[in-house]
Every structure is written in C-alpha cells, then in structure tokens.
Amino acid sequence: MAEAIAMFVGRDAELRCLREEFERARAGLPRLVVVEGPAGIGKTTLVHRFLEGCGPADELFTDGDEGEQLLPYGTLTRLFGGPAGLPERLTELGLGLGSGLGLGSGPDGEARLPDSPAVRAALPDPLAVGAALLGVVTERQRSEPLCLVVDDVHWADEPTLRALTFCLRRLRVDRVLAVLMLRDAAALAGPEGLLRLVAADQTRRLRLPGLGAPEVGAMVGELGGAPVSHRGLARLVEHTEGVPLHLRALLEEVPPAALDDLGQPLPAPRSYGLLVLGKVARCGPAARELISAVSVLGLSCPLHLAARVAAVEEPLQALEQAVREGVLLERSSARGPLAAFAHPLDRAAVYRDLGPAHRSALHARAALVAEGEQARLRHRIEAVAGPSPELAAELAELGRTQVRLGAFGSAAEHLKAAAELSGDPAPLAAEAVEALLLDGRVEEAARLTASLPERAHAAVRGYALGHLAMVRGQIEEARAHLVTAWERAGAPESGLAARAAQQLAMLCLVKAEGRQAARWAERARNSPGYRFSIDYNRYTLLAGLGVSGQIDAALAATTDLPAPSSASIAELDALLGRGVLRTCSDDLPGGLADLSGAVAACGERSVPFRMLAMAMLGQAEYRAGRWDDAGLHAETAASVADDADQRWLSPVCHAVAALVPAARGDWPAAEAHVAAALSASQGAGVDAVASLAYACSAAAHLATARGDHVRTVEALEPLVSVKVHDIVYEPGIVQWLDLLIDALVALGEQDRAELQLAGMERLAGRRGRRSAMAAAARCRGGLHAARHENDLAEAAFTTGLAQAGMAGLPFDEARLRLAYGRFLRRLGRRRQAQTQLDLGLALFARLGALPYVDRCERELSACGLPRAESGAAPLLRLTPQEQAVARLVATGMTNRQVARELVLSVKTIEYHLGNAFAKLGVSSRVALTTKIQSGADGG
Numbered sequence: 014m015a016e017a018i019a020m021f022v023g024r025d026a027e028l029r030c031l032r033e034e035f036e037r038a039r040a041g042l043p044r045l046v047v048v049e050g051p052a053g054i055g056k057t058t059l060v061h062r063f064l065e066g067c068g069p070a071d072e073l074f075t076d077g078d079e080g081e082q083l084l085p086y087g088t089l090t091r092l093f094g095g096p097a098g099l100p101e102r103l104t105e106l107g108l109g110l111g112s113g114l115g116l117g118s119g120p121d122g123e124a125r126l127p128d129s130p131a132v133r134a135a136l137p138d139p140l141a142v143g144a145a146l147l148g149v150v151t152e153r154q155r156s157e158p159l160c161l162v163v164d165d166v167h168w169a170d171e172p173t174l175r176a177l178t179f180c181l182r183r184l185r186v187d188r189v190l191a192v193l194m195l196r197d198a199a200a201l202a203g204p205e206g207l208l209r210l211v212a213a214d215q216t217r218r219l220r221l222p223g224l225g226a227p228e229v230g231a232m233v234g235e236l237g238g239a240p241v242s243h244r245g246l247a248r249l250v251e252h253t254e255g256v257p258l259h260l261r262a263l264l265e266e267v268p269p270a271a272l273d274d275l276g277q278p279l280p281a282p283r284s285y286g287l288l289v290l291g292k293v294a295r296c297g298p299a300a301r302e303l304i305s306a307v308s309v310l311g312l313s314c315p316l317h318l319a320a321r322v323a324a325v326e327e328p329l330q331a332l333e334q335a336v337r338e339g340v341l342l343e344r345s346s347a348r349g350p351l352a353a354f355a356h357p358l359d360r361a362a363v364y365r366d367l368g369p370a371h372r373s374a375l376h377a378r379a380a381l382v383a384e385g386e387q388a389r390l391r392h393r394i395e396a397v398a399g400p401s402p403e404l405a406a407e408l409a410e411l412g413r414t415q416v417r418l419g420a421f422g423s424a425a426e427h428l429k430a431a432a433e434l435s436g437d438p439a440p441l442a443a444e445a446v447e448a449l450l451l452d453g454r455v456e457e458a459a460r461l462t463a464s465l466p467e468r469a470h471a472a473v474r475g476y477a478l479g480h481l482a483m484v485r486g487q488i489e490e491a492r493a494h495l496v497t498a499w500e501r502a503g504a505p506e507s508g509l510a511a512r513a514a515q516q517l518a519m520l521c522l523v524k525a526e527g528r529q530a531a532r533w534a535e536r537a538r539n540s541p542g543y544r545f546s547i548d549y550n551r552y553t554l555l556a557g558l559g560v561s562g563q564i565d566a567a568l569a570a571t572t573d574l575p576a577p578s579s580a581s582i583a584e585l586d587a588l589l590g591r592g593v594l595r596t597c598s599d600d601l602p603g604g605l606a607d608l609s610g611a612v613a614a615c616g617e618r619s620v621p622f623r624m625l626a627m628a629m630l631g632q633a634e635y636r637a638g639r640w641d642d643a644g645l646h647a648e649t650a651a652s653v654a655d656d657a658d659q660r661w662l663s664p665v666c667h668a669v670a671a672l673v674p675a676a677r678g679d680w681p682a683a684e685a686h687v688a689a690a691l692s693a694s695q696g697a698g699v700d701a702v703a704s705l706a707y708a709c710s711a712a713a714h715l716a717t718a719r720g721d722h723v724r725t726v727e728a729l730e731p732l733v734s735v736k737v738h739d740i741v742y743e744p745g746i747v748q749w750l751d752l753l754i755d756a757l758v759a760l761g762e763q764d765r766a767e768l769q770l771a772g773m774e775r776l777a778g779r780r781g782r783r784s785a786m787a788a789a790a791r792c793r794g795g796l797h798a799a800r801h802e803n804d805l806a807e808a809a810f811t812t813g814l815a816q817a818g819m820a821g822l823p824f825d826e827a828r829l830r831l832a833y834g835r836f837l838r839r840l841g842r843r844r845q846a847q848t849q850l851d852l853g854l855a856l857f858a859r860l861g862a863l864p865y866v867d868r869c870e871r872e873l874s875a876c877g878l879p880r881a882e883s884g885a886a887p888l889l890r891l892t893p894q895e896q897a898v899a900r901l902v903a904t905g906m907t908n909r910q911v912a913r914e915l916v917l918s919v920k921t922i923e924y925h926l927g928n929a930f931a932k933l934g935v936s937s938r939v940a941l942t943t944k945i946q947s948g949a950d951g952g
Contacts, residue, residue, distance in 0.1 A: 023228035050221035053258025077168030143179025223255015243656030313353030419617030439469035453620035453657030507542025527561030555590030577610015744785035
C-alpha cells in the first residue's frame, strides 16, 4: 500500500469530499460514502490516502474476495484480521466456524462450505451478527471517530452484506464514517436494504473518472521518466481511459518518444495483453480471425465488413464465441450488428500480436472494403512492404490539401508516410516537419528533423531546421537556417523559399523589426512557389507595418474585409492583423469584433495562430475592461503555449495572462505568469525584443499593483537600454513607459522622468493615440504635482480624463481619477477629491481591481467626509474563481450549468460557492443574488 500511496496523483475533489463527510461524522452525524469505478481506477488508493491524512481515527478495513464469495461471513471475518481477532460477542455467534465445518472448494476453485442442512443450520443469523457488529462499532467510536471501510463490496459474501446492512441502518448519532467501494452501484447484487442505503439521497456517491492529462503528467514525474508532451499525455489517457493501473504499466513499459509518435499505435500493458490473448486463444479459428479483422478495422466496425476482411463464412457464430469469451461485444446499428472491443487496450493487445505478414494481408483486404477514401488509403499504407512512389504521390497531395484546409494533424501523418514511401524522403519530410510544428507537435518535429539525411538539399534542411529553431525561440539560429533556405532554394524548392520568407517575416516581428517583417512578408507573397499560406502571411505584413508606425496605412489596406462570421480561412489571417491594429489604435470595439471573430473561427488554423489570436483578444479585452473574458482567453493561450512547447510565443501569452491577476491582487497567479514570461524571454536571447518588452511590462504591472516603485523601475531597466523603436516605443503596442515615469516620480527622480515623458508625449501626439496621450497626461499631472505646479497638474489631469473617456479605457480612467483625487485631497479640496475618488472606486470595483480599491478607500478615508456605503467592495473579497461562480449563480444558473460554463466539476463549484456564502455572510442563493445586485448598483 505504501507504494500505491506514493504514486497518488489528482483526486483533490474526491479527497475533499471524503474529508467533509468525515468531519460530519466526527460531529456525531454518521455518514455513508459509496466510491464507484472500474478495476484499477484507484478506489483503494484514494481511500487509503484519505485515511492517511484524516487525523485521529479508529479504522476497520476489509475487502470482498471473488474466490470466497460463497464463504459465509468470510468478508466480515477479515474485518478483524481473521477468526483469531474477532471480538468475543462475534465469536460467540460462531463466526470462527470455517475449518470446523469442513471448508473446501467447488469445481470452479472458489472457497465454499459444504451445502448440507447441518451446515446451514449452524450458520449464525445475519441479524444477530449485525446486532453484535453494531455493538462493536458503538464501542470503537467512543474515543475517536471510526472509519468502517469495505472494499470490493460486489465480491463480499451475502451474510456479511446482510449483517453490515443491519448495522449501518441503525447508526443515528454515532461518529462513524462508512465507506463502501465497488465497481458499479447500479449492478450491485445484494440485500434490498443495502441497495436502498446505497441509493439514498443522504448517501454520498463518488464515481471516480479516469485521470486527465495533468494528472498523468504528474504521474510521469513521480516515476522519474522523461517529460511527455501534452499530446502524448492526451493520447495515453484516451488509450487507457485514464485508468491509473494501466497508465502506470504503460509508462513503465513504453519509452516517452513512442508516446509522442502519433503515427505508431500504442500497445497494451504486457500483463493486460496476456489476459486478453488468453481469452482469444480459447476461441476457435473463425472467431480468432474475426477478432483479428476487427482489430485492423478499428475499435468497432460493421460485422459484415469484418467478415469480408476475415473471410469468415458464418460471422454471427464467430462473433457469438468471441462475445462469450469476453473478447468482443455485440452492438446494434441501423446497418446491422457491430463488432466492438470493450476497451482500447483489448484492441491494442490483439493488433500487436498479429504477425507482419498476417497484419499486411488483413490491411490489404481492408483497403478493398473500407468505407471512405482516407480509410482505404490508411490500409494501403499499412499493407505496403516497401517504397511505392505512386502511393507516396497520392499521400503527398492529400497531405498538402489538408495543410491548406488547416487539418495539420492528418496532414503530418500523410506527409510522413509519403516521405517513408518515396525514393527521396527529405523534401516531403521537411513538409511534414512544418505540419507537425503547426499542429503543436514540437518534439515529434524535432525527431523527424534530426533524421533528415546529411545529403539532403540545403534549402530543405535549412527550412526544417530554421522553422524548428524559430518555434523553440532560438532566434539567431533560426535566422541563419531560414536565410540559407531562402538563398539556396531553386525552382524545385520554390515553395520552401516562400515558406522560409514567411518564417523570416514572423522572426523579424519577434526581433521588433517591423519594416523588415513587412518586407519579408511581401517577398513570401511574391515568390514563384507561393500558394495561399495557411500560416499568417497577411498578419505579419499588417503587424509589421503597424509596429513600425504605419497603422493608418495598414488599416487602409483592410477596408474590403468581410465580417468575421463570413470570412474565409485566407481572410481570417487579415482579420487577426486588423484586430490587433484596431486595438493598438484605440478602436477597441472594432478590435474586439475582429479578434473575437477570429478566435471563434480559428479552429482549423495552426496552433500558433490560435494562441496568437487568443492572446491578442485577451489583450484587447483587458484594455476594454472585460477582465473575466480577458483572463479566460489569456490563460488558455498561455496553457496552450506550455502544452505545445511554443517557446517563441510563450513570453507574450504569459505576459498578457499576468495582467488581470496582477491588477486584481491575485499575487500567486500573477507571479507565476510573470516568472514564465521572463524565463521564456531570457531563453529566446537578447534579440527577441518583442518577447522582452511583453515580459518586462508584465513584471512592471505586477510591481505597480503592489505599489513597489523600486521594483517597477528595476523590471523596466532592460527596456530603457533598448534602442529599437518598433514595438518597444510605438504607442499602443506594449504599455510600459507610463509605469516607469510614475515610479520615477514617486522615487523623486524628476529629471529622468521628464526625459522619458517628453519622448512619450511627442510620439503619442504624432500618432494621435488617445490611450497613450491619456497615460502621458496622468504622468504629466503627477510630475507637475511633485514640482508643486498645481495649475499645470490640474490641467494635465483633466486633459487626460477627456482622452481616456473617448478611448473607452476604464482602468486607465480609474487610475487617472485616483491620481487626480489624491492630488486634490492634498490641496485640501476634499469634496472635489471625493468625487474623483468615488468615480475611480466604482470603476476599480467593477473591474475587481482590489489593490486599487484599497488605495481609493484609503484616500477617501483621509478625506474625512461622510460617504454612502458601497455594496461592491464585499464582492471583491472573493477570489477570482469565487467571483466567477457567484456571478453565474446570481444569473439563475444551477451548479451543474455553472460547472459546464466554467469547465469545472460540480464539486469544485460547490466548494467555491460555499466559500462565497461564508465570505459574503449569506446562506442562500437568493441572498447571494441580492448581495451581488446591490453591489452592482452601488458600483
């Protein structure tokens, strides 16, 4: 058991539930918890982990045994460690009678008592045993609460179950937590009273699902194995249905590289496979051939197709035998019976056991009968035994078509297969590398790139190596390889030249070289081998123009774009670019429309495209004050960046994801994102200026929210030394200069602040960016106030408020009102100060910006004037998760609906809602709704 506990991962909600029920039992309210799940799902491990950490308690533990189901009271006897450990009153009833009555075994090997009238008469009555057990339970929970645990209830003998039912039904004010573990409560065969207990409303039912990818990743770490990609983890979960027993076995048997190679089927664990193959061996020849055919066709298939592949004349008889032996299941469909494996591991065991010749012959027959061109092509690939230029050409054309449609995962598999079957694999392998990278499968792309032959054309190797280095954030290495691909590509490699130019355009954006990015994007579009790029060619062209100060010219080139809902794949590229430009030029409604439309429609675009779209939408929503949505989209982008190992975009995604938690005072979340952004930007090197700008800006936002002026300046020092104009100093792209100036003013460095502010004002005015002009006005007001130039300070603040109001920037407006109110209070104009501070407080409260709410509250208290009480502030005492749950519940949603909306478990929703009730001092959903509505009215 110690080993099992050491491998425990996940199950936080289930553990919390068991602890809650135990606390109720400790208080004198007896509780029953039923833990359900298939074999190997971790029921026993969960309960033992709970017992390890539940605190002082007495324990009684037993388990049913399949081989002793016919042995009366065998399960109950084990509850006390065997007959010798039975309490006196149970011994008196005759529970130590196994050997005395001639215990033997039946023809099936199960332990059982002789079936004779004498034996039946000698068995104690279950009700009497139950009464005696109740007495023992009553005594055992006097000093400490008692945990009564029965594992594998479905295998317990019936007399034990009857006695246990009698005992459990009579617990009233006892400090007892009973835990029953079984595979499926709905299929439990037992006393009627026990079935009613299990189904009762007051019984807590825990159905254990399979583990998810995060928990499996933790399991990999526990086992000390090499990291497995997110896709590899997801594939492993699907293959094992998340059953920990099978997961651990496969992790110990299969190398990580095989888990990430989506082109190779995963095996079944050896021990599991032997059990399955043993069942197959008991079948006749026809049934075995039918089972093999089904494994080739998939997890399930129409029986008539399997019969044709297997060449079986009586398929129903063969299926009947396979079902009887537990290898296959029979299912019905409108087209007739289906043959199916009960579990993916069953199919894997059978398919893996097929010999090469047998497998090839079955796939060849399957290629003749399979439904759908792609299915037939897949079987042809598996059937071929050597190079096939004709098949390679078909696969390559299909792969390229899928690339143009955005189906990168399928495209990668077909291009890899085409490369293996062709006479010259390198060019097709390079295309497969591109598809893998666009699909987010970086490690698989790296392995394929490493396998390129040294004799491969320089443009082919250069493009594959350059694109891979780009995604990994190795900027200078990527540039060298991509320039080689561009320069060395001849007519046959003209397509690679266009794609190399496209990657160089994005690389220039990462380096904050906007004009160069636009030039390379144009070169890509004008290359002889250019066909519509599924990547982000128009985005890089527009973004390159935008970050180099030509936003208006770039926007003028997008006036013919349709609405996002009717945009083609080609037009989504430009919509993403236009959405970013609109956001940066203070057209937030237009930016939000373009970016939200791009995100909604980008399901068939590359992983980098989807990440970029979500991160840029999160940035626009943050500026517009839609912080809940901003947090969701930015968090998703950062998560995808980590899961898909997109190091080149990781700093941007994590930096944007840090903004909302920083402003709301969720320090752990903000710190984690800032640390990830800084680490990724440092890994990309000094040339990745855009990454550096986003990461340093995020660190400064966190320091500013904490009121730490020294750390704000320290965070931004790397940007002060950057001389590149694009991105870093361009107004509306990355917000950081106003944070630096405010911090310098607070630290008394007025001359340095003036130098930075003058440049900011000059460029903001030249570009006409209201957001930058509003931020500069706030800084100017603060600088004048520090110099006691009061008239100039007030003029700057009022000018800034006008600019922020027209730009629609609630957070910027709130910060301006806070700064203006603080200035007015210090002049002694308390009522005017209160007006500005109240307006700022309302905006901060609506956004959930708790650190800034506290600052407004302190300034208002210092005004010393009476104020109306606001109901908004109490809601801010909730965590972001509790706020999200509370707001949705206040709209009338049920816990289950909220769980679906937030993609959380119902138990997690209950947990957050309970915390919200306690913090807000309410006890009902109606009271919670009233509290939230009154807070919104007050704010």
